[in-house]
Amino acid sequence: MSDGSTPADVLQALHARLQAVADAVGMPTGHPDGALPPAGDGTTRPADDAFVVAPASPERVGDLLAHLVDRARSHPDASMTWLLLVALTGAFPTSEEVLDARRRLVADTPGASARWLLTTALALATVTDCLAGIDIVHDGVVVDVDFSARHDLNTGIQRVVRSTVPRWAREHELTLVAWTGTGAMRRLDDAETSRVLRWRGPIGVQPLTARPRVVVVPWRSTVVLPEVPAPHLCLPLAALAQHSGNAVSLVGYDAIPVVSADLMPPAEPERFVRYLTVVKHARRVAAISASAAEEFRGFVDMLPAQGLTGPGVAACDLPVDVPARLPDAVTPEDGLPQVVVVGSHEPRKNHLTVLHAAEVLWREGHRFRLRFIGGSSWASRPFDRAVRTLASRGRPVEVGRAVGDDALWSAYRTARFTVFPSVHEGYGLPVAESLAVGTPAITSNFGSTREIGQDGGTLLVDPRDDDAVTDAMRRLLVDDALHARLVEEARSRRRRTWDDYARDSWAALVAGDVPSTATTDEDTP
Structure with a gap:
């Protein structure tokens, strides 16, 4: 073996994984020499030296495998077939x-089936972690935080994960x-756990883990996906949702890559369609807004064509994360x-419309500074x-592409108003953040931004109407009474917290309850 392991090592590890499966499903096989005894809490959690036990013979492995087959x-x-494949292949x-x-x-004899499975497992030993232990999580909650755990990026989805999962924990x-x-699946190491549960900013590249990994296997559990999984993980996750007997629940952010495919990079629709293979076999979806929930329900409504019912969908609105101490507004x-x-x-953010409106107003003689805060995208060149x-x-226009949190919140507080005329959003976070500090916002009169804006503090416009956007900006520049009224409306809004969201999303994703702030299929006319 390329990793220095011997065939006896592989056989020993395989036998321990099979015995763990037998324990998990309650098979009365006993614990012969070389088997892995169960942990005291009912799960099987091997230590690093779990396989330093009496040698496992081919006969013992074959006998145990025959029982499981x-x-x-x-x-x-x-579900039992799925579990057996995980144990065999790692x-x-x-x-x-x-x-x-x-x-x-089903079709072969038990002996032929066992031989085929064993041959398959040994053939994969060169490409999988053939010495991996197995950690069966029975009747628990497994939360997949792969991207947030391994990367220092902290935008959008990562902010949701790092604000919600610690509260769940x-x-x-x-x-x-x-x-x-x-x-x-595997458990996190210390650096990865810190990224998720104790985020304090980038921590750099994590050290390599020297010991063999232990495969985490959910069994009769709930698997929660608070991230959109990487494309290469969608097929195994779809199989887990469809065949393993586990309930898969996910946070639904939006369906922008398929609904607004004309405004996205060409590869994004294909990536998202892979993700939908997981969604259609999931048990529950907690969408981040009523608008996003409608998108996922639209997909679910198509599934009877495949003989599927799809997941139940609830809307669980995101909160606004305002710092405890806001930076001061800065007078230009x-x-x-x-x-x-x-x-x-990017195109769907509609920034070219804002630039056009600003130029019209500058030519009319209005004096103001236009400031964009945000990174480049796949289609930034026209902007x-x-x-x-x-x-x-x-013209007094500037672009900030690497703006920290303090500077962002200072900009919100300094602004006379913000403009967010996006044509498609799962949740319009900049609108909610602007209103949270009492700064009026101009935003789109449909979708999730309308949901946020209709409670006050905003002017709602058709983002595809250049004249409507221009007129709204003009009004907020010159009408001090209107501006003051919107400031007061923004300051009087009730602010939803991350504690609220963590409670409600857990109820929707895990407990199967409808949170008090959520809307469900039955609530939708």
């Missing part, structure tokens, strides 16, 4: 692999997992009113060209 053959569904199978194995187990028993390079040296636009410079053209004319 017999159980899987008689099982009423494919990786999570796809639906195609589960169905192929299930058919072989304080109130409930969780198993946090990432993925191995060979396609299986030139004394000009500031108009702030927050968001990446960049328009900004350069305006700047060459002496």
Whole structure:
């Protein structure tokens, strides 16, 4: 073996994984020499030296495998087959692999089935972690935080994960997992746990883990996906949702890549369609807004064409995370009113419309400074060209692409108003953040931004109507009475907290209850 392990090592590890499965499903096989005894809490959690036990012979492995094959053959569904494949290969199978194995187990004799499974497992030993232990989480909650655990990026989805999961962990028993390079779940190391539960900013590259990984296997559990999984993980996750007997729940952010595919990079719709293979076999979806919930319900409504019912969908609105101590507003040296636009410079954010409106107003003689805060995107060139053209004319326009949290909140407080005329959002966070500090916002009159804006503090406009956006900006620049009224409306709004969201999302995703602030299919006319 390339990793220095011997065939005896592989056989020993395989036998321990099979014995763990036998324990999990309650098979009365006993614990012969070389087997792994169960942990005191009913799960099987091998230590680093779990396989330093009496040698496992091929005969002992074959006998145990035959017992498990017999159980899987008689099982009423494919969940036992799925569990057996994970134990044999140390990786999570796809639906195609589960169905192929299930058919072989049913059609072949027990001996032939066992030989085929063992041959498959040994063939994969060169590409999977053949010495991996197995950690079966029975009747628990497994939370997949793969991206947030392994990366220092802290935008959008990562902010939701790092604000929500620590609150779940304080109130409930969780198993946090990432993925191995060979396609299986694993527990987090210390650095990864800190990224998720104790985020204090970037921590750099994590140290390599020297010991063999232990595969985490949910069994009769709830698996929660608060992130959108990477494309290569969607097939094994779909199989887990469809065949494993676990309930899969997920946070639904939006369906922008398919609904607004014309405004997205060409690869994004294909990536998202892979994700929908997980969604259609999930048990529950907690969408981040009523608008996002409608998108997911629209997908669910198509599933009867495949004979599927799809997940139940509830809307669980995101909160606004306002710092305990806000930075001061900064009076510009030139004394000009500031108009702030927050968001990446991609087509659906509609920043070209804002630039057009600003130029019309500047030509009318209105004096103000236009400030964009946000990073570049796959299609930033038209925006960049328009900004350069305006700047060459002496227009007071600036772009900040690497702005920290303090500077962002200071900009919100300094602005006379913000503009967020996006044509499609799962949740318009810049609108909510602007209103949370008492700064009026101009935003779109449909979708999730309308949900946020209709409670006061905003002017709602058709973002595709240049004249409507221009008129709204003009009104907030010159009408002090209107501006003051919107400021008061913004300051009087009730602010939803992360504690609220953590409570409600847990109820929707895990407990199966409808949170008090959520809307469900039955609430929707």
